[in-house]
Amino acid sequence: MKFAALLLxxxxxxxxxxxxxxxxxxxxxxxxxxxxxxxxxxxFSLKHGVRIKQVADGGDVAIGAEGLPVFVGxxxxxxxxxxxxxxxxxxxxxxLSGIGKRTIAGFQPDGVPLFTAKIVVEVAIADIAFDxxxxxxxxxxxxxxxxxxxxxxxxxxNGMGQAPSFAVMRGITDWRNRFATFYxxxxxxxxxxxxxxTPPFPANLPPAIVPIEVTQDELEAILAYVxxxxxxxxGAPLQNQ
Ligand code: HEC
Numbered sequence: 001m002k003f004a005a006l007l008l009x010x011x012x013x014x015x016x017x018x019x020x021x022x023x024x025x026x027x028x029x030x031x032x033x034x035x036x037x038x039x040x041x042x043x044f045s046l047k048h049g050v051r052i053k054q055v056a057d058g059g060d061v062a063i064g065a066e067g068l069p070v071f072v073g074x075x076x077x078x079x080x081x082x083x084x085x086x087x088x089x090x091x092x093x094x095x096l097s098g099i100g101k102r103t104i105a106g107f108q109p110d111g112v113p114l115f116t117a118k119i120v121v122e123v124a125i126a127d128i129a130f131d132x133x134x135x136x137x138x139x140x141x142x143x144x145x146x147x148x149x150x151x152x153x154x155x156x157x158n159g160m161g162q163a164p165s166f167a168v169m170r171g172i173t174d175w176r177n178r179f180a181t182f183y184x185x186x187x188x189x190x191x192x193x194x195x196x197x198t199p200p201f202p203a204n205l206p207p208a209i210v211p212i213e214v215t216q217d218e219l220e221a222i223l224a225y226v227x228x229x230x231x232x233x234x235g236a237p238l239q240n241q
Pocket of ligand 1: 141144145146147148149162163164169178179182185186187188209212214222
């Protein structure tokens with residue numbers, strides 16, 4: 001009886017996932033040896049029915065020094081890149097979601113979390129390189145974000161009330177993280193596509209407003225531009241200045 005139950009347990013997950021999607025993932029030795037992936041990957045796979053095959057390097061999803069900062073641990077900010085293989089962007093969304101973050105923090109080999117998704121600003125500042133062109137970034141921000149956000153003097157009259165101005169957001173300590181991940185922060189997911197990162201809009205749920213499309217390079221340019229904006233005086237009113 002016990003044996004039969006065990007057998008079922010072993011067979012079922014593979015069977016259920018058999019026709020489903022799969023992508024490969026590579027990570028530096030330190031991460032692999034920490035046991036973190038055995039904790040993280042099955043939890044994602046179980047939830048989303050996407051299998052992840054670990055490879056030595058060059059995975060569809062690569063954890064390392066490049067890409068989007070996703071978690072901190074072992075003295076480093078770990079980043080992730082992905083090539084849009086089946087289910088890989090879903091994995092990134094999951095890592096950035098509340099559940100993903102709790103799962104990251106839930107890895108506690110000796111009762112102490114080894115990793116956290118709370119990316120400390122000081123570390124992030126040192127680690128995120130701004131390769132983008134701020135001039136291009138300004139034009140992009142005005143064109144894509146300026147519909148709702150006051151980006152600078154140029155579109156001062158065009159912002160919408162609920163959207164904070166760029167200068168106000170520049171004054172928030174973790175502005176880099178927020179801008180780097182704006183597409184997963186509300187209200188953007190319902191109308192924003194980042195090439196290579198976000199999954200396509202569901203066919204039955206097209207965006208209700210004109211969508212924004214940005215590439216990762218364009219987002220880097222926007223970040224480079226935002227870095228040049230003087231933060232608004234936090235004593236001032238929060239909107240449209
Ligand atoms: C259709 C309107 C709209 C567009 C277009 C838009 N935003 Fe926003 N954004 C908002 C609103 C509204 C908020 C405030 C959300 C809130 O306070 O909950 C916001 C908030 C933000 C935040 C702060 C999010 C947080 O939770 O801290 C960032 C960063 C941001 N936007 C960046 C951008 C960037 C970069 C672009 C352009 C590439 C952009 N937005 C385009 C409406 C928009």
